[in-house]
Amino acid sequence: MDKKLAVYICTGCGIGDALDVDALSKVATKEYKVPVCKSHPFLCGAEGVELIKQDMEGEGVNTIVIAACSMRVNYDVFNFPNAIVERVNLREQGVWCHPANDEDTQMLAEDSLRMGIVKAQQSSPPEPFQAENLSKTVLVVGGGLAGLTAAAEAARAGYKTVLVEKNPSLGGWVTRLYKQVGLKPPYSELEDVDIAQRVKEVEENPNITVYKGAQIEKISGAPGMFDVQIRQNGNLATERVGSIVLATGAVAYDATRLGHLGFGRYPNVVTGEMFEEMAARGELKRPSDGKEVKSVAFILCAGSRDKEHLPYCSAICCTESLKQALYVKEKDPEATVYIFYKDMRAAGNYEFLYQRVQKEGALFFRGEIAGIEEDGGSMVVEFDDVLVGDRIRTEPIDLVVLATGMVPTTAIGERLVVQADEQGKESEPPADEIIKSNILNLEYRQGPELPTLKYGFADSHFICFPYETRRTGIYAAGSVRAPMDIPSTIKDATGAVLKAIQCIELTAEGSAVHPRVWDLSYPEFFMQRCTQCKRCTVECPFGAINEDEKANPLPNPTRCRRCGTCMGACPERIISFKNYSVPMIGNMVKAIEVPEEDEEKPRIVIFACENDAYPALDMAGINRLTISPWVRIIPVRCLGSMNLIWIADALSKGIDGILLLGCKHGEDYQCHFIKGSELASYRLSKISETLNRLALESDRVRMEQVGIMDYDRIPQIIEDFVSKLEEVGPNPYKGF
């Protein structure tokens, strides 16, 4: 593509009043010989946009630098198909957070424009990756409530679906219930279990292929072209699918580990599942002697919210126990029901169920179990009651029911940590733990199952990206993702299957999926220079890159989320996007003018994550906070894409300091690409080598974690860094 560059400077929103626009234009026309450079007082208005369109038609302009507001606004206005558009932020990060008509503000604007022109000069328009033989079928793994819902919803939306269930019949956990909690108003009435209806809908749907008594032997490929081998009755079937919903649910925590609550020690201590069976048989009798039950104690959080067992809340035990309390009261309204709980979490409409059980006369106890003893065939519970503030002792109880929590099916199996080398070198960044749960059996270099978040749940970030796992095209739904009840599971499965459908359609367009849905670029590998170091194959947060037997990377573009972590990892810098590459950012750094030391104008490069840090910087401007004039901000897709060479480039040019602003990492991370900021932090720990080579102080490079709401902290974060650099003194490489 022959580029014809044009620069448009907007003078609206206070830009024209604060800057010398003629001088700024000269940067384009004189320094960079840009053939077209115009200013307009209202560039995002119809007239301004028309001006650009006329130049595209009349002058053949195809590469456009818009020096105006942040790239986060008006992206729909400045959207010119078939042209490269680069945005220079003169407003939010320019005149809105720096004093007007100030020499330093002008220098900042000029540097911003230089960087924008350089980036535009070096960008190419992305050519979307077009895979062949794409499938639009959804694979649903697991035939319980979540899987049945996902399959039915996919089919209703017009997508063929393959459902694989390991048991000989569909329905899962819900089929074993006597009654289910109310799914409709008034929510306090128990309902007959409706799973049979859901099973029927799926089994009778011609667009859903059901494999029962089946297991997945292997999944290879990538979104749009997953090849699935299914073992059923000794036969092997093969299906090609576009995306996958993982809905294998959870199992109950092993009650034999709850001896302290009497299970296994006393026959009259049973689990909630056992109690469901008793209720279904219509026999609420003491296991010890068959006596009709006159009093029942339910112990909630039996093994949940307990650091010795399951540290988390299992979400359903409160409502399930309330439901079971009604089984007791329905059979015998005079029977005594004790409910021992840590917190009553009858979420949403199940408050109504809770109130009903209270009104039926059940006794509720908040606190901790102190002991359970047998007394002549009956049980006696001692309890530290928070609300009484004392230890209390029950009257004799016939039956104790333990509400055991849920363990996701992805949490069960051998633990595996995949490292670059089989021995696992100490210098490597922390690798994900993969639990070999024998569910998906992925042919991925990073292991056969999904990396799990916490406690073995297959999730990535439950607030920002529900359903997303850390494998593109595989969406988790229901209690395999997080503990959840029946209504939540139905909603969850519906949401996850929508993500699966989006993935199929976006893959067909060659677009990335969430969070860079518009992005048509993808990483390209210049293989001649690859040294088979495995950094990219190990560090990709999404397991997108496989390896051949000689350790050459085998990219799977449809698995890729376009974060650029591979690009940041590659020591040979052979991985590039059409519109984002190591030299491109390096040249932006080099375009910054560095004043001589005696001018006492230090320069700081900020590499700011586009997802949180960059918008936070914009918000600082929107709130008219003042930011140090020495900073030059370069947005990056993710701090994971930060290549250490940029730091070397900047320091050897005389830049005084480099500040990396990225998302919170580690526990409860907020990184949109899961491990990007963590990897940047790890790489930074290795920077001392580079700095030593240059004989520079390690204080010149700093990384800070910021969230999108931290905009008010940003001026101080920058100011603290400026003070530190003042202590360290100017970069001795200035002028070289």
Next chain:
Amino acid sequence: MEAKEISLEMKEYLVAAGAQTLDHCMQCGLCSALCPWRMVSGHISEVFYIRKMQRLGQLGLEGFDTEEVLFACTTCGICQLNCPRQVKIIENVRSMRSTTVEAGFVPAPVRSVVGSLHANGNPWSGPREKRMDWQQGVEVPAFSPDTEYLLFVCCTSCYDPRSQRIARSVVDILKKGGVNFGVIGEEESCCGETVRKIGDEELFKKLAESNIKLFKEKGVKKIITTSPHCLYTFKNEYPELGGEFEVIHYTQVVAGLVEEGKLVPNVPLGKKVAYHDPCYLGRHNEIFEAPRTLLKAIPGTELIELSRARERSLCCAGGGGRLWAEVPRGERFGELRVLDAEAKNANILATACPYCVIMLEADCLALDKQEKIKVMEISELLSASMGRES
């Protein structure tokens, strides 16, 4: 640690005695947080938590029945009004009290009250034949079958010299307003509201049944009460014992007359009047406007709202049998009302309940504020504004 034994039998006893909503309590503690006892310091404030009392009751555990806990509640009703589970907290308190009172244990401060109610039909140890002494020469019509309203004067205003002025003022304005009313007198008994709250259900029934029988014999259809407490019990508790009457507080009757122009207060008082909503007139009977209408009708009066008014009004501390309790200075929340009125530069703290008048006047004296703030019943102000010295 020694564990306390749960007693489901005791809990069932409480439920049977009227604590039907005891199990509805989810122990959120909003009641304890709203309780006026939180606003003062001292022993009762430290030991009495209405939330915990409900909890102990739910489990039939000992502790709810210790005297300073069991008889602390003034039944002001702010907790009950705001309870997210609509627990009838006062009913629960009443039934808990009944467990000891009906077993013969009556706390010392109200022992004479209960005794006098048995003997004289009033809590003030006044002989029955002196029930009409409050009239003191004022001509008060006697009730006859063709009288429209029975004026039922609270025992307090029958016997307590300070409170007798209220009864006379009410009579004065009713007469000036041309209301067709009359009194019965000696044969009347205490309405029983307070003794029921103390927990003596049997005595309440005796008093109520005697009144119902009397009213029916005399042909009473409509009743005007001077006290919001009588109003409450006649309206809400007599019907289930067979006493269906149309009951109204005097402020409602008189506010109607003022609005219709039949009664025109015309002597300017030139005072700043702060109004204290009695719990039983406001929260319990939802009468907020009538007393304000009356105060606004008095010429030259500036009506001041206290910082807690209407549904949020702070109790004087005199309900639930606590009128007779001995509480050290600084631990009485009635004092906070006087201080509030003072802070708002009021000259008069007006109210519409004989209990509130007794409590607030005592608090005013205790604080030595009697020169700055005068505690008045609305009828007294109205009567004065119509040319009668009270």
